[in-house]
Amino acid sequence: MDNGFSRDCVNLADACKALAKEKLIQGFLKKEFGNKNYLNALEAMKSGKLTGDIGSTVHDLLIDAIANQSTTVWSGLIQNESDKWPVDVLEYHGVFWVKALESDPIGYFLDLDSAVSFARSNWDNVYETEKDPDLDDGEIHCPFCDTTDTCEHLLLVIDQTFRQAEGGVLYEALNAKWSKIVEEADDPNFDEHEPFDDLLQEVDSLSDAKLTASPDSAPGMSSTYSYFYCSSKKKTMTALKKFSIN
Numbered sequence: 085m086d087n088g089f090s091r092d093c094v095n096l097a098d099a100c101k102a103l104a105k106e107k108l109i110q111g112f113l114k115k116e117f118g119n120k121n122y123l124n125a126l127e128a129m130k131s132g133k134l135t136g137d138i139g140s141t142v143h144d145l146l147i148d149a150i151a152n153q154s155t156t157v158w159s160g161l162i163q164n165e166s167d168k169w170p171v172d173v174l175e176y177h178g179v180f181w182v183k184a185l186e187s188d189p190i191g192y193f194l195d196l197d198s199a200v201s202f203a204r205s206n207w208d209n210v211y212e213t214e215k216d217p218d219l220d221d222g223e224i225h226c227p228f229c230d231t232t233d234t235c236e237h238l239l240l241v242i243d244q245t246f247r248q249a250e251g252g253v254l255y256e257a258l259n260a261k262w263s264k265i266v267e268e269a270d271d272p273n274f275d276e277h278e279p280f281d282d283l284l285q286e287v288d289s290l291s292d293a294k295l296t297a298s299p300d301s302a303p304g305m306s307s308t309y310s311y312f313y314c315s316s317k318k319k320t321m322t323a324l325k326k327f328s329i330n
Contacts, residue, residue: 092198093191096146097132099179102194103146104129106177116145150176152289158200159294161227163209168227170293171210173199182206185292185315224311227293236317239291245307247280252312253324254287286330287312290323
């Protein structure tokens with residue numbers, strides 16, 4: 085059951101008041117609005133009044149940034165009678181929101197605990213991915229068909245330690261894109277962490293579920309692996325097209 089309500093939830097205007105304090109957001113505003121309108125855009129965020137041309141532009145920019153640039157900070161599964169649906173808490177510079185299949189986001193949370201509490205209580209039978217009993221055998225199970233083999237839902241398997249894709253429909257496309265990024269950097273001091281994380285955020289935004297296995301959770305492994313899934317073959321192929329175009 086989806087209740088879709090929380091007293092801790094705030095709207096975008098109130099979330100803006102918190103985002104306006106972040107230096108990275110202020111830099112984002114300067115880049116988008118220039119020096120001429122930067123202070124007006126910042127004031128709109130601080131006041132929570134997203135009206136007029138500048139306020140409307142701030143609203144649209146943030147809606148897009150939050151949807152596409154947030155990172156997953158907590159993952160769980162909703163256990164139904166014959167299926168499991170992913171539910172995630174995502175963060176954008178200190179503002180949190182909950183993403184679940186076939187459920188519209190209800191708004192934003194100003195702390196992680198409130199967002200996770202909502203994710204746990206809003207649906208029946210929710211448990212954290214790390215506590216998924218299907219992972220007790222040390223193998224990753226697809227959250228949609230339960231197989232431990234490659235399936236039509238598998239978008240990407242990535243070795244995060246060595247930054248290399250090892251499976252999924254995005255396997256070749258991601259390795260090719262990453263190789264190009266490294267080659268074009270042409271710098272012996274090139275810091276790979278941020279651009280690689282950006283690539284994984286792009287994959288995460290295209291996926292419906294993410295699972296992680298590490299040497300801690302699966303003894304004998306030498307690397308940390310992330311597994312990204314889509315809920316259907318159609319979504320998997322659509323994700324491949326979008327990733328290849330970008």
